[in-house]
Amino acid sequence: MxxxxxxxxxxxxxxxxxxxxxxxxxxxxxxVLVEENDNLIEVAFNSKNGEIVDSINIKRADIISINVLDSSKIEKLT
Structure with a gap:
């Protein structure tokens, strides 16, 4: 990969x-992809005041698919 x-x-x-x-x-x-190496990736999905609150480490061997999203198409829900 x-x-x-x-x-x-x-x-x-x-x-x-x-x-x-x-x-x-x-x-x-x-x-947000915050870390990546040969064995795993770290994805952050919650932050507060610019600091990561929640993230998950995923082993590369466990990834079925990964797609990069176009940030310009992401809308804030209010």
């Missing part, structure tokens, strides 16, 4: 990840 995170960029990489967890169920997570 190719690397998606660009370390020298200020732009957030927003991803939609479908993965299989240890309980053998499939889950979907949408969030």
């Amino acid at each position: 190719k690397k998606l995170l660009v370390k020298d960029s200020d732009e957030n990489v927003i991803v939609d990840v479908i993965f299989r967890a240890d309980d053998n169920n499939e889950y979907e997570c949408v969030g």
